[in-house]
Amino acid sequence: MKTVLSASPEETAKLACLLGKSLKGKEVIALFGGLGMGKTTFVKGLAGGMELNAEVSSPTFALVHEYKGKIPLYHFDMYRVQTYYDLCSTGFFDFLETNGVICIEWSENIEEELPKNSIRILFEHGKVDTERIITLTGDEYYENSWD
């Protein structure tokens, strides 16, 4: 487990970029934390780190956005996903079989079905408005990307 204090959205994106650079494909990154915590900002940084030239936006209505590249990134938003059937209908299990990276907003909603080796990232409020406490739990290799 690694906890880092981010003072701004820019710092959050930078952390995500560092993690993005360490990815090899097939990782599942599960984001936890409510509205306005910087999850989409994080995915933007992640895509940058993965060298994807993509217009990242939250897939609240599309459920999943695909950003193409050497290692593709599949960006899910599970905000509206409530049941196992909902999750199946998003194609989530199909994407797990690919070589791409999956990054999930609102992982709270599908926590039971997250793969065991998922990289979990929790966003919490810091002391001031713009501050976030970001905790990464996962393989040491990924935690070390934030050293």
Added chain:
Amino acid sequence: MKILGIDSSAKTASVSILEDGKVLTLQYSNTGFTHSVTLMPMVAGALEITGLSADDIDAYAVSVGPGSFTGVRIGVAAVKGMAQPKNKPCIAVSTLEAIAYPLSAFDCVAVSVMDARREQVYEARFQCTNGGNLIRITNDEALPIESLYDSLKDIKDQIYFIGDGQELVYNALKDRLKNVRTAPEQISYQKADSVALLAFEKFKRGEAVTPFDLNPVYLRDSQAEQSLKIKNKNNKSNGG
């Protein structure tokens, strides 16, 4: 009569063109989950190899599920798109029936099983007799693997499990059921030639529909509506 059949309901994708019940071509790919990329080039390839154009196709067939949600959607959407301009007839084929089809040459009970995760399978049973008859015994269903024991224990014929769930089901039941086997690997997975051949029979029985009435079939199991939130855990984030 020429039928173009498609299967993209699981990990593999395939396209076949049939003329009066004879397979003219079968294009097959097993290159990971990229049906949206591979399917249409295979359709183009199938037409090129047979020297046909889209105008020559009289009807379209597709495995409409159960199966991978993304895969089924791609297959059904592709067929709708190809059939709509000239309002060509479409034939929906059960994925489980297409899977069982290669066993129809043997005297046995064919149990089509697809892995539906969470100890569940999509399942349908067929009686295969007289070298080529495939008679449906049960509807397509999503079931717990364990419930199959009660359904199969009184069957005296040779039972073959076939499909991507065959090993899963065989291993769960082999100690209690003596007359079960798995189908040979090379015939275990759904292919577009089976889809087209079954569609030809369905077409003759008047079971074709318009492209607008062709729909995917997603089966719901008993746990389908279960929430996936982990209960009784304090979510520490403040939100908003």
